[in-house]
Amino acid sequence: xxxxxxxxxxxxxxxxxxxxxxxxxxxxxxxxxxxxxxxxxxxxxxxxxxxxxxxxxxxxxxxxxxxxxxxxxxxxxxxxxxxxxxxxxxxxxxxxxxxxxxxxxxxxxxxxxxxxxxxxxxxxxxxxxxxxxxxxxxxxxxxxxxxxxxxxxxxxxxxxxxxxxxxxxxxxxxxxxxxxxxxxxxxxxxxxxxxxxxxxxxxxxxxxxxxxxxxxxxxxxxxxxxxxxxxxxxxxxxxxxxxxxxxxxxxxxxxxxxxxxxxxxxxxxxxxxxxxxxxxxxxxxxxxxxxxxxxxxx
Amino acid sequence: xxxxxxxxxxxxxxxxxxxxxxxxxxxxxxxxxxxxxxxxxxxxxxxxxxxxxxxxxxxxxxxxxxxxxxxxxxxxxxxxxxxxxxxxxxxxxxxxxxxxxxxxxxxxxxxxxxxxxxxxxxxxxxxxxxxxxxxxxxxxxxxxxxxxxxxxxxxxxxxxxxxxxxxxxxxxxxxxxxxxxxxxxxxxxxxxxxxxxxxxxxxxxxxxxxxxxxxxxxxxxxxxxxxxxxxxxxxxxxxxxxxxxxxxxxxxxxxxxxxxxxxxxxxxxxxxxxxxxxxxxxxxxxxxxxxxxxxxxxxxxxxxxxxxxxxxxxxxxxxxxxxxxxxxxxxxxxxxxxxxxxxxxxxxxxxxxxxxxxxxxxxxxxxxxxxxxxxxxxxxxxxxxxxxxxxxxxxxxxxxxxxxxxxxxxxxxxxxxxxxxxxxxxxxxxxxxxxxxxxxxxxxxxxxxxxxxxxxxxxxxxxxxxxxxxxxxxxxxxxxxxxxxxxxxxxxxxxxxxxxxxxxxxxxxxxxxxxxxxxxxxxxxxxxxxxxxx
Numbered sequence: 001x002x003x004x005x006x007x008x009x010x011x012x013x014x015x016x017x018x019x020x021x022x023x024x025x026x027x028x029x030x031x032x033x034x035x036x037x038x039x040x041x042x043x044x045x046x047x048x049x050x051x052x053x054x055x056x057x058x059x060x061x062x063x064x065x066x067x068x069x070x071x072x073x074x075x076x077x078x079x080x081x082x083x084x085x086x087x088x089x090x091x092x093x094x095x096x097x098x099x100x101x102x103x104x105x106x107x108x109x110x111x112x113x114x115x116x117x118x119x120x121x122x123x124x125x126x127x128x129x130x131x132x133x134x135x136x137x138x139x140x141x142x143x144x145x146x147x148x149x150x151x152x153x154x155x156x157x158x159x160x161x162x163x164x165x166x167x168x169x170x171x172x173x174x175x176x177x178x179x180x181x182x183x184x185x186x187x188x189x190x191x192x193x194x195x196x197x198x199x200x201x202x203x204x205x206x207x208x209x210x211x212x213x214x215x216x217x218x219x220x221x222x223x224x225x226x227x228x229x230x231x232x233x234x235x236x237x238x239x240x241x242x243x244x245x246x247x248x249x250x251x252x253x254x255x256x257x258x259x260x261x262x263x264x265x266x267x268x269x270x271x272x273x274x275x276x277x278x279x280x281x282x283x284x285x286x287x288x289x290x291x292x293x294x295x296x297x298x
Numbered sequence: 299x300x301x302x303x304x305x306x307x308x309x310x311x312x313x314x315x316x317x318x319x320x321x322x323x324x325x326x327x328x329x330x331x332x333x334x335x336x337x338x339x340x341x342x343x344x345x346x347x348x349x350x351x352x353x354x355x356x357x358x359x360x361x362x363x364x365x366x367x368x369x370x371x372x373x374x375x376x377x378x379x380x381x382x383x384x385x386x387x388x389x390x391x392x393x394x395x396x397x398x399x400x401x402x403x404x405x406x407x408x409x410x411x412x413x414x415x416x417x418x419x420x421x422x423x424x425x426x427x428x429x430x431x432x433x434x435x436x437x438x439x440x441x442x443x444x445x446x447x448x449x450x451x452x453x454x455x456x457x458x459x460x461x462x463x464x465x466x467x468x469x470x471x472x473x474x475x476x477x478x479x480x481x482x483x484x485x486x487x488x489x490x491x492x493x494x495x496x497x498x499x500x501x502x503x504x505x506x507x508x509x510x511x512x513x514x515x516x517x518x519x520x521x522x523x524x525x526x527x528x529x530x531x532x533x534x535x536x537x538x539x540x541x542x543x544x545x546x547x548x549x550x551x552x553x554x555x556x557x558x559x560x561x562x563x564x565x566x567x568x569x570x571x572x573x574x575x576x577x578x579x580x581x582x583x584x585x586x587x588x589x590x591x592x593x594x595x596x597x598x599x600x601x602x603x604x605x606x607x608x609x610x611x612x613x614x615x616x617x618x619x620x621x622x623x624x625x626x627x628x629x630x631x632x633x634x635x636x637x638x639x640x641x642x643x644x645x646x647x648x649x650x651x652x653x654x655x656x657x658x659x660x661x662x663x664x665x666x667x668x669x670x671x672x673x674x675x676x677x678x679x680x681x682x683x684x685x686x687x688x689x690x691x692x693x694x695x696x697x698x699x700x701x702x703x704x705x706x707x708x709x710x711x712x713x714x715x716x717x718x719x720x721x722x723x724x725x726x727x728x729x730x731x732x733x734x735x736x737x738x739x740x741x742x743x744x745x746x747x748x749x750x751x752x753x754x755x756x757x758x759x760x761x762x763x764x765x766x767x768x769x770x771x772x773x774x775x776x777x778x779x780x781x782x783x784x785x786x787x788x789x790x791x792x793x794x795x796x797x798x799x800x801x802x803x804x805x806x807x808x809x810x811x812x813x814x815x816x817x818x819x820x821x822x823x824x825x826x827x828x829x830x831x832x
Contacts, residue, residue: 050682053828075684082682084832086675088596089482092578095586096679102587103683124577128482 001028003150003181004049009058011044011205018044019205021058026183031176033196034185035285041205042185043083046154049183050080062150076105079148083155083185085135087127093138094123100142112145118167132159144171151175151182157191169195189281199281201288208288216284221253223277224262228269237265302424304417309425312399316429319398323391324436327384331444334380335372337780339448342372348515351375355510355517359615359652359774362502365532366517367510373450373537374515377458385465385531386494388437392430392466393490396473399426401483420560423477427470427556434466454537461531464548468527469494471555478562488603495607501528503614527551589685589693597664597697604660605705608653612709615649616716646731647796651773653709654735654791657702658769661739662761664698665746669757675831687825695747695817702739706732731796734806738790741809742768744816751823754830 004026011019019041026032036042047053049062051071060067062074087096094116101107116123119137130138136159143151157165172195175182186192192199193213201209201216209216221241228248235245239258244251254262263271279287313320341347348370354360355367367378400422441459446452469490476489504523511518516538523529530544585591668691671677680690710732714725745764749757769775772791786792793805 047829047831052678052681052831054826071681072684072686072689075682078682080678080682082675082678084675086678088592088676090596091582091586092580094580095578095582098582099587099592100679100683102582103589103680103685105684123580126578 002026003028004032004060004062004183006045006049006060007058009045009048009060010056011041011048011053012056017205019048019055021206022202023207023210024200025210026181028181029176029179030197031172031182031184031195033192033199034183034202035187035189035192035199035281036202037187040202042202043154044205045202046080046152046183046185049152050075050078077149079104079143079146079151081136081139081143081151081153081156083158085139087130087135087138089126089128091127092124093121093127093130093134093141096127096138097123097142097145101145104146104148107142107146109145112141115141115144115171118171119164133161133164136160137164140168140171144175149180151180152185153182154185155187156184157186157188165191189285193281201285203288209284213281213284216281217278221255221279221283221287222259223253223279223283224251225275225277226250226266227272227274228266229272230269232269235266235269237262239265301418301420303421305421305424305428308417308421309428312425312429316395316398320395320429320433323387323433324440327387327391327437328440328444330384330387331380331440332447334383335376335444335448335450338375338379339372340780341375347372347375351378351515352512354379355515357648358506359648361508361510361517362506363652364505365528366505366508366519366535367515368535368538370515371537372448373445373454373458374535376445377461377532377536378517381458381462381532384441384462385528388434388462388466389469389490389494391433392469393473393487395430395433396426396470396477397483397486397490399429400477401480401486419563423474423559423563426477427474430470430473431467434463434470437466438463451537454540457534457536457540457542460542460545461534461536464545465527465531467552468548468555471552471559474556474559475562478559478566492603497526498528500526501532504529505532589680589690590697592680593667593694593697597667597701600660600663601701604656605708608656608660608705609708609712611653611656612649612712613716615653616713646728648774649713650728650731650735651791651794651796653713654732654739655769655772655774657705657709657736658739658742658765660705661698661702661743662746662765664701665694665743665750666758666761667698668694669750669754672754672830673832677829678831681829688821691747691750691821691824695743698743699740702736706736734794735791737806737809737813738768738794740813741790744813744820747820748816748823749820751820751825751827754827 002025004024006022006024009019009022009024010017011022022041022045024032024034024045034042034045044053048055048060049067051067051069051074054068063077065074067074087093091099097112101112115121119141121134121137121141125134127135127138136156140156143153157168160168169191172182172184184192184196196213198210198212199216200207226249228250230248232245232248232250235250236243239262240252240254242251242253250266338347341350351367351370354364363382365378365381368374403422438456438459441462442452442456445455445458472493473486473490476486476493480486480489501519501523504520504526505517507520507522509518510516516535519529519533523533527548530547534541534544586595668677671680677690681687707729710725710729713728742764746757746761749760753760768789768791771781771786771789773794773796776786776789776792790805790809793809795801795805
């Protein structure tokens with residue numbers, strides 16, 4: 001069952017095309033990584049899901065409800081951590097957490113206390129005095145203390161130190177155990193790789209790849225290191241990239257689908273050993289963005 | 299390292315960044331100065347000017363708001379009638395300028411960048427002060443040229459310019475301290491305005507308690523006015539007495555304020571204020587935990603400030619009421635201007651239409667708060683937590699309107715209690731008059747709601763535009779501009795019957811319909827639009 005569904009969603013801000021025919025599905029109980037560089041349209045997509053923005057065309061649903069017209073109903077089951085957390089400067093962190101909790105219709109006070117401890121957070125300070133990391137903590141504690149079904153987290157760890165990031169990952173794993181659904185937007189790929197069941201890669205407002213990380217790996221280049229018996233010096237192939245040749249050794253990248261052809265060509269040189277390394281998510285990502293990381297503005 | 303190092307470079311770059319805003323100010327001030335003197339000079343041909351001086355000097359409310367009349371002359375009339383408007387604009391410009399180049403930069407982090415470069419610790423403030431002083435020198439020039447171009451004496455025109463520029467100088471000093479003390483832009487701005495209000499009230503009381511001589515056309519103020527910089531420039535009585543020695547207190551206070559301001563820089567960290575942030579509550583009070591609770595909390599400070607100011611205003615008016623009644627009846631020829639009206643009722647109508655102005659400003663500011671939440675992105679927190687847009691907007695309107703009527707009620711009580719033993723007016727008459735005047739406030743409010751719904755990007759501009767028009771063309775200021783009755787009818791306040799008029803229900807019916815319609819479309823717009831988030 002899909003908790004989130006976006007089909008062919010377009011969103012323009014004047015001349016700027018923020019989303020083009022965006023498709024996104026998040027199944028119940030999974031952690032979906034939503035990755036893309038700044039300005040690719042992640043926050044815009046999320047704000048449409050929350051009913052804060054209205055899409056120009058296409059359809060969206062959250063818990064089978066159209067989010068713009070049913071925003072309040074949807075939000076009862078959703079906890080949201082915005083990318084850039086804005087707090088009321090005169091409220092304390094503790095007050096903010098309580099307020100958001102009760103607006104949503106109740107939250108778990110014990111959870112709040114234990115989260116405050118876990119994140120080593122001082123809830124008595126006025127929000128205006130918090131650093132970026134601490135503002136992030138306020139929003140995270142407010143979200144995690146709720147008993148929402150769906151967690152939409154927009155770059156939630158920017159500003160957290162590595163220790164707090166570990167705590168964040170622990171929280172997410174706990175949520176998954178409880179069967180909650182999570183949409184995690186991020187550009188910290190190591191985090192996504194560690195936590196997510198599936199990944200959607202967004203580029204200039206459209207999803208360019210979806211799948212498990214394993215599935216995505218098959219779509220891209222492998223890094224190959226090969227030792228042969230004969231002299232390789234004049235080896236060349238239209239199927240390899242970034243070729244580095246030594247006398248009897250070669251390093252290169254190859255698309256999965258061309259692997260067989262390349263191996264055939266190489267076999268003429270009598271392969272002695274071969275190491276094939278699957279791409280990291282980072283390489284995957286760069287594969288889609290390598291030429292122009294940037295995208296348009298959100 | 300030299301603490302003033304980099305001031306010149308910083309000033310150049312600040313001027314470049316700020317050129318647009320400053321030129322808008324300079325152009326506006328130029329236009330206003332020329333427009334005012336042009337308007338006044340048309341009155342010189344006949345006795346209109348004499349009648350105006352008498353009317354304004356004998357009207358208690360206007361006498362409070364005017365600079366005291368120095369005598370009968372066009373230049374004297376300009377300083378008496380135009381100077382308060384112009385000095386308030388100069389003060390607004392000065393407050394904005396200093397904040398922009400100090401607190402604003404600190405809040406946005408620009409200062410951190412600047413301080414990490416080779417720029418001395420004092421340079422940002424000094425640069426802000428230099429820019430402010432430069433703009434005020436412009437004011438001197440503008441005023442001189444404007445008056446001289448209407449054949450007024452060049453030296454006296456220059457004196458007038460000086461007297462205005464000195465107010466800017468004084469405020470520059472005040473703001474140099476304000477931006478050190480307060481931790482936020484809005485705090486510094488409030489500090490500036492409260493200081494202004496405080497000093498203005500002192501000089502207003504001084505003028506109020508003064509004496510008007512119908513032979514020389516001079517208002518002799520009470521000496522209390524010398525406690526206020528407004529008093530200093532007003533008591534120069536340019537074009538008549540030219541007491542230019544009053545430049546001295548301006549210069550001394552400017553230097554002292556500036557020294558204090560610079561000393562305070564050493565006592566604080568960049569980005570923080572002198573008044574430290576207190577430790578707060580770990581958990582929220584129950585009363586905070588709803589949209590209404592939130593809005594009440596967010597508006598608490600501003601509400602309290604307005605409440606106290608407005609109610610004190612009412613008390614003060616009530617308190618001085620009998621002096622005016624006497625003052626009014628003792629002046630010969632008054633019937634000619636007022637007709638045979640009961641001066642008590644005239645006075646009441648006047649008071650109500652004056653005190654309603656701060657109430658209007660309170661109300662639209664309170665409504666605009668929801669726009670601030672949107673611009674600051676904090677609205678996202680509420681609207682992503684199960685609160686509908688409709689509920690949020692209703693809550694804001696209810697909260698603002700409730701506060702409006704609470705202040706109104708206490709204002710009425712204030713006027714009544716202040717004038718209890720002196721004036722023979724029942725509280726119900728005051729209440730009625732105040733209530734009738736609250737309907738135009740709601741009307742302006744509904745324009746704010748409509749603009750927020752359908753033109754959110756322009757709502758602030760529209761709000762202040764509409765507010766200025768309805769106040770400017772209303773019964774207090776409208777008659778000053780000699781614009782003709784039909785133009786004054788643009789202001790909803792013009793349509794409210796005073797205790798002197800016959801009661802007419804039509805304006806109220808029309809306004810109520812407009813309020814409902816505009817509020818309705820405001821809701822429609824807000825519920826169907828994109829949030830304007832960053």
